[in-house]
Amino acid sequence: MDATAPEELTVAHLDADAFYVSIELSRRPELRGRPVVVSGTGPRAVVTTASYEARRYGIGSAMPASRARRLCPDAVFIAPDFSTYREVSARMMALVRSHIERVEVVGLDEAYLDLEGLHSPRAAMRRLIAEIRAATQLTCSVGIGPNKLVAKVASDAEKPAGFVVLSRRQACERFGSSHPGLIPGIGPKTAARLAELGLTTLAAVGAAPAALLMKRFGENHGRDIARRARFEHEGRIGEPRKVVSESRERTFDRDLSDPA
Numbered sequence: 001m002d003a004t005a006p007e008e009l010t011v012a013h014l015d016a017d018a019f020y021v022s023i024e025l026s027r028r029p030e031l032r033g034r035p036v037v038v039s040g041t042g043p044r045a046v047v048t049t050a051s052y053e054a055r056r057y058g059i060g061s062a063m064p065a066s067r068a069r070r071l072c073p074d075a076v077f078i079a080p081d082f083s084t085y086r087e088v089s090a091r092m093m094a095l096v097r098s099h100i101e102r103v104e105v106v107g108l109d110e111a112y113l114d115l116e117g118l119h120s121p122r123a124a125m126r127r128l129i130a131e132i133r134a135a136t137q138l139t140c141s142v143g144i145g146p147n148k149l150v151a152k153v154a155s156d157a158e159k160p161a162g163f164v165v166l167s168r169r170q171a172c173e174r175f176g177s178s179h180p181g182l183i184p185g186i187g188p189k190t191a192a193r194l195a196e197l198g199l200t201t202l203a204a205v206g207a208a209p210a211a212l213l214m215k216r217f218g219e220n221h222g223r224d225i226a227r228r229a230r231f232e233h234e235g236r237i238g239e240p241r242k243v244v245s246e247s248r249e250r251t252f253d254r255d256l257s258d259p260a
Contacts, residue, residue, distance in 0.1 A: 009121040009165065011237065012113040013143045013151035014096065014129070017160035019109035021051045023088050024078050026137040035075040039065040048080050052160060092132055099128045104237045110155075112148050114237045122165065129163075145171065149233035152184060171231040176203035183228045190225065193217070205229035 016022065020038045025031055035054035039047045045065040057072040068075065089108040097103055102114035115121040121144060129140045141162040143154025150171045154164040157174075166174065175182060180202055181191045197216060199205045205213075206229035214222035227233070 009144050010114070010116045010146055011144070011148050011151045012115055012121070012125055013148065013155040014111050014113060014125075015141050015143075015155045015159075016092065016109040016132075017139045017141055018049060018051055019089075019138070020049045020080060020085055022138050023085060024081075025051070031076055035059070035072050037065070037068055037072075037075050037077050038080050039068065039077055041065075041077075041079055050075075088136055088138070092136055092138065095131055095135060096128065099124060099131075102237055112151065112237045115144070126163070147231070147233040148235050148237065149184070149228060150231050153182060153231070168231045172203070172206065175231075176206075177201050180205050180229065185228055186225060190217070194225075202229045 021036050024036065024038060033053065034051075035057060036051040037047055037054050037059060038049050039045050043066075047059060047061055047063045047065055047068050049061055050059045050068070054068075054072060054075050057075070059068045059071055059075070065077065069077070085108055092109075093103070093105055093111065096111055096113065100113045100115070104112040106112065113125075115124070118124050125142050125144065129142060132138055132140055139161045141155045141159045142164070143151040143157070143162075144165040145151045145154055146168050150166055150168055153171060153175065154166050155162065157164050178201065179191065180186045180194050180199070181188065182202065186194075193216060194200070194205055197208070197212065199208055206226060208226065210223065210226055213226050216222065217225060
């Protein structure tokens with residue numbers, strides 16, 4: 001989807017589709033089209049990621065592998081190979097940096113890109129994802145918008161291989177009826193507390209009186225929730241911490257409580 005003013009195309013979010021599974025499928029192409037799950041092998045192992053075919057059975061990240069096997073007995077389970085994933089990620093990000101000067105890597109499989117100053121941002125991103133696919137066999141989804149929040153949500157909107165360009169206004173219109181949990185930073189507990197106020201959509205949260213949200217969540221958090229629901233975001237793209245998330249799983253022999 002391409003429908004916004006060129007001056008607003010300042011940020012892109014690039015996200016490799018089903019990153020770990022896609023790497024495994026490049027090594028075992030005979031598994032393409034089948035439900036594939038990357039997970040540990042222990043009795044309390046959890047799912048690291050799943051192919052889109054497996055996701056149709058309700059299998060998702062962080063789900064106990066035992067439950068995933070019950071949901072889809074015919075799925076192929078593969079142990080994660082993080083050394084290979086890091087190597088492929090390094091190649092992918094090197095390609096990104098060869099095209100874009102300012103890049104913020106936020107995971108092995110995703111990054112924010114500063115498109116300001118590019119003559120044709122959309123064309124540049126299409127060339128980049130084509131090069132990534134040729135070099136790594138990975139498909140990527142891209143979201144482009146006026147800020148990191150719009151770009152992130154846009155990149156998730158039409159996976160896999162999506163290419164979505166939205167202004168802030170268009171994002172509000174497209175996702176206004178969506179659950180607040182669509183927005184990064186609004187987790188299940190916050191969404192549940194919003195529902196207690198009768199705020200069950202992003203449009204409702206964005207239109208809610210600031211005083212109501214600040215009373216319920218505190219001044220800073222309340223204002224932040226309202227801004228996010230309206231797709232307002234002022235965060236700049238910059239080089240983040242050196243440690244990059246790779247979703248390495250760790251399970252324990254007993255359940256651990258969540259103090260939050």
